[in-house]
Amino acid sequence: MSKQKPTIPQGTRDFGPAEMLGREYIFDTLRRVFKRYGYQPIETPCIEQLSVLTGKYGEEGDRLIFKIVNSGDYLDAPLKANFDFHQAGASLKLLPLISEKALRYDLTVPFARYVVMNQHLLTFPFKRYQIQPVWRADRPQKGRYREFYQCDVDVVGSNGLLSELELVRICDEGFQQLGLDGVTLRLNNRKLLEGIATHFCAADRFVEFITILDKMDKVGEDGVFKEWEEKGFSVDATTFAQLKAISALPFQEALPQLRTLLAAGDNVIGNQGLDELETLFGWIGMRETSSIQIALDIFLARGLGYYTGTIFEAGTHDFRGSILGGGRYDNLTGVFGLPGVSGVGISFGADRIYDILRDRGIFEKLKNVGQKVLLINFGDAAQLKTVEIWMDLLAHGIAAEVYPEAAKPAKQFKYADQAGFGFAIVIGDQELAEGTCNVKLLSTGHQDTMPQAALIDYLKLTMAVAP
């Protein structure tokens, strides 16, 4: 086991100082925007009771949850006596017997759990944001990780559509503050989708209907239409062609055509979806957005079962896949015994946003501007004076370091260059004897020798005028 070559688990990543600079920029920016709109931070544990997570993400989701082996003698005598380890499906059947805890799969279910457990302490509507990692045992691939961060912002305890407007504005301001141009936010409403399903007499198989619709990105319109037909949905080609035509229109033009389409029969739910979209688009149109484009997308489905109203998804032209998603859910806390609490939220995909901003060179401007000072270490008597001056610099608020040992000066200067220092200060035997120090401006190579007592003023002045 010793002298092993270490690795990290597939689908996970280390973030070094350069990556952290960009990540902190994203998290700090979003945090500032969330706070400005009155959202407050919460954090929940990374590990949850397995029973809290199971059954919330579908069968496939359950499979992708990372389970933790119980501590101690998890295969105890009663278990060993009663469990048939050689039966078919033993892996799956043994799991709940040897694992009680798991890594969270998203931030939404833990949030619902939090709201239920703390319902008597919270003031509703409760507006929270949460920036934490989640885990999924997905097959790792480009842009898909097994450990990644979600940045969620949700309001629960109100039906008001103004929350949707607020989230649209947070999306706009968030991307604007991040400097991420070219984002399109697509909106739809699950009630409109239900109305369309009703129109196609598929209301009783709605989840199956939109699960197929959700593949639009992958298989295209014709693929969706074909699968609907195969699965026995009676979607007639004429109406589908009509929907395709409507999907290309801006909201104000699409609206009357959708009203006409859904006028047939008593399509209450579909018209309710249109009413909500009309109100929301009306409010959105009151002010220009500062950075994003907003469009209706009647084919946007958002697979997750718990959405019941408005749904959101955002992306950019130069990245495949969404960088933000969300929607309204009317009964997320119901499964934990608290029915009737409506909520709506969006989640920023920090990892994908990071990739786009990095590829566009946005992080370059964040780099250290070289205001740091390195004191070269010559050991012995000079070192003592160097340490004294170091402490003076620190006391004056100047970011200064002494090289921790008396290594060769060339090595120390190389460190100063690579670690982004702006200044190197030399106090060798000669300077010690003369009471001076030598200051080198590393960007230009320019050097000045001055009395030690003059150093602090010199540095402050030079830093103030430096680029």
Add this chain to the structure above:
Amino acid sequence: MSKQKPTIPQGTRDFGPAEMLGREYIFDTLRRVFKRYGYQPIETPCIEQLSVLTGKYGEEGDRLIFKIVNSGDYLDAPLKANFDFHQAGASLKLLPLISEKALRYDLTVPFARYVVMNQHLLTFPFKRYQIQPVWRADRPQKGRYREFYQCDVDVVGSNGLLSELELVRICDEGFQQLGLDGVTLRLNNRKLLEGIATHFCAADRFVEFITILDKMDKVGEDGVFKEWEEKGFSVDATTFAQLKAISALPFQEALPQLRTLLAAGDNVIGNQGLDELETLFGWIGMRETSSIQIALDIFLARGLGYYTGTIFEAGTHDFRGSILGGGRYDNLTGVFGLPGVSGVGISFGADRIYDILRDRGIFEKLKNVGQKVLLINFGDAAQLKTVEIWMDLLAHGIAAEVYPEAAKPAKQFKYADQAGFGFAIVIGDQELAEGTCNVKLLSTGHQDTMPQAALIDYLKLTMAVAP
């Protein structure tokens, strides 16, 4: 399974908005101090290969690591055919066969792994900080959690004792900036301990010797002495009494007595420890600390096997247990195939620091000062005007919210009070007709009615003079 009453795993916690305020204060403060001394952030995955963690924390430590069940058919046919599930110790023997990944136990071993994997990209000495959660399957009790944060700051790639001085200064400045008074930082050196063990002819059983010494806090001096005797160490009572007397002295008085004690025989290692302590205390004495007391503690052992030089531990009078610990390790990366890289680091115990600051009332001053504005929502036509004014306020940088639905005004005002708003703005039918709005200062109940066009200037002025 439905309508279950949800819980969270033992030893884990949710952090609501009030707790987050204090936690962010601690993390932001420490981050600022770490950065000022030139330390850069890194983050590593929460999940590591089990093989990276196993064997680094002793047998007890290995037991406390949370292991993750392999995904998919983890009990596959070959395993089922070859493994005897009914053998004694089956739980322990099966573990490596069904679990390849685990939650990290601390930040130090993942950091060592990171340094080894990225050695060709890093500039040494490499100074990093890392603020992330760790997990231990310890029995939960007051002040001990199964999921908790560590705030680690380390420098690797240099032997220079100046790094120790830098960490002492970070400790001083960290607690001063946090406003945590009354901290004592105790220092010792493992080489001095080795010298003392040598003096007692126990050098060949050094780890066992200091493992007993490490119980000083729990069993007292007499308890340690007794266990040493029981385990066959030849510690004579006279010398131990001498050590006890020395342990009560300030460093400058203790030093010559320790020199005398270790003069017997060729106690190179013990005197090397004293040399290092003498240098470090000499530097520390050059400037007064701004917040902490610093003392030699010759009975401080710090259990972990990997320390080889200076060791640190800090605490306060009003809290049992340490709130900071650390030390120098000469070969932490050796186990991963990179020998000869010395490092030194300290870790702030954020959870315990939080408890102390909370109990002392330090977080009270962080509370929201009520600069936020709530627009009361009356629905219908008034709502549209309210939304318009909301957007104007936001455009002028004023933190404003509209209540998301037209609930009863009393409910909305209650929300404004509980959620810490400073102002409530009413635009009802009358105000709508007159083009006015009514502003209520919630702290005093004072109300003003004014033209809508005058609102922004009024709010800006009032906020500027508010306490």
